[in-house]
Amino acid sequence: MIGKTVFISGATSGIGKATAELLAKEGYRLILTGRREERLAELETSLGKVTKVLTLAFDVRDRERLTELIAELDPEWKTIDVLINNAGNAHGLDSIQSGSIDDWDAMIDINVKGLLYLSKAIIPIMIERESGHIINIGSIAGKEVYPNGNVYCASKHAVDAINNGMRMDLNKHGIRVSAINPGLVETEFSEVRFKGDKDRAKSVYKGFSPLRAEDIADIILFAITRPNHVNISDLIVLPTDQASSTIINKQLS
Numbered sequence: 001m002i003g004k005t006v007f008i009s010g011a012t013s014g015i016g017k018a019t020a021e022l023l024a025k026e027g028y029r030l031i032l033t034g035r036r037e038e039r040l041a042e043l044e045t046s047l048g049k050v051t052k053v054l055t056l057a058f059d060v061r062d063r064e065r066l067t068e069l070i071a072e073l074d075p076e077w078k079t080i081d082v083l084i085n086n087a088g089n090a091h092g093l094d095s096i097q098s099g100s101i102d103d104w105d106a107m108i109d110i111n112v113k114g115l116l117y118l119s120k121a122i123i124p125i126m127i128e129r130e131s132g133h134i135i136n137i138g139s140i141a142g143k144e145v146y147p148n149g150n151v152y153c154a155s156k157h158a159v160d161a162i163n164n165g166m167r168m169d170l171n172k173h174g175i176r177v178s179a180i181n182p183g184l185v186e187t188e189f190s191e192v193r194f195k196g197d198k199d200r201a202k203s204v205y206k207g208f209s210p211l212r213a214e215d216i217a218d219i220i221l222f223a224i225t226r227p228n229h230v231n232i233s234d235l236i237v238l239p240t241d242q243a244s245s246t247i248i249n250k251q252l253s
């Protein structure tokens with residue numbers, strides 16, 4: 001495994017960042033992406049001490065730019081072995097009748113279309129080599145719908161369907177396709193969902209033990225280190241305190 005090239009979308013925070021940190025320690029070469037350039041620069045400096053790191057700043061909605069950036073990769077970076085489709089967020093938590101259309105656009109454009117654009121740019125590289133592994137970060141929200149989750153849940157249900165479709169279509173090319181579907185993970189996710197309201201974001205994770213980004217990073221490492229004939233096709237990972245999207249064993253005083 002050591003020396004393989006892993007492309008991570010959304011590496012500037014949360015699950016993507018924890019995965020970058022873990023994979024760097026394991027000796028993977030990393031292509032790290034996100035919009036926040038300062039954070040990418042920090043990662044390049046810190047992780048660059050332990051492995052080879054290339055950072056690319058772009059918005060996954062910008063199809064032209066990301067397609068060009070990937071097409072122009074140096075040959076030493078172009079042989080992408082693993083694509084981790086992680087970039088994404090929820091925007092808002094509102095009923096269907098009061099939701100913001102801008103929030104809906106953001107979730108569909110980033111979580112669904114962004115994932116497709118990146119996959120479209122990288123899959124031909126994998127097909128040419130008849131090998132590769134795509135890890136799609138879905139969600140429990142892609143397996144169930146919860147009140148006010150409407151469009152976020154729809155975007156993650158789309159990821160679930162795309163994951164299954166990709167696995168079928170890429171089957172003859174020897175490319176593994178896996179979905180990891182977490183429950184509640186304490187990251188910047190809720191801060192983004194609640195538009196910077198840190199107190200509201202914190203309250204989501206109060207009174208129980210949520211997953212940490214590092215827990216998901218461990219599972220991604222497990223998935224990509226299975227022998228070639230083993231594919232973790234679809235995995236749901238919940239905190240022990242969470243039984244479903246809406247059943248959480250909270251101890252609030």
Ligand code: NDP
Binds near residue numbers: 012192
């Ligand atoms: P964070 O908010 O901590 O991280 C989100 C990452 O996605 C950031 O690196 C961000 O980078 C990147 N991103 C967001 N929008 C864009 C964009 N338009 N273009 C490029 N990059 C973008 O959240 P998480 O780590 O929790 O989320 C990662 C994934 O995990 C998401 O797909 C999320 O839906 C999923 N997930 C999260 C769960 C949770 O409870 N936290 C549970 C289940 C799934 P930047 O802002 O620099 O662009």
Ligand code: 8X3
Binds near residue numbers: 138139140141149184
């Ligand atoms: C993130 C988990 O429950 O907030 O996908 O939708 S949840």
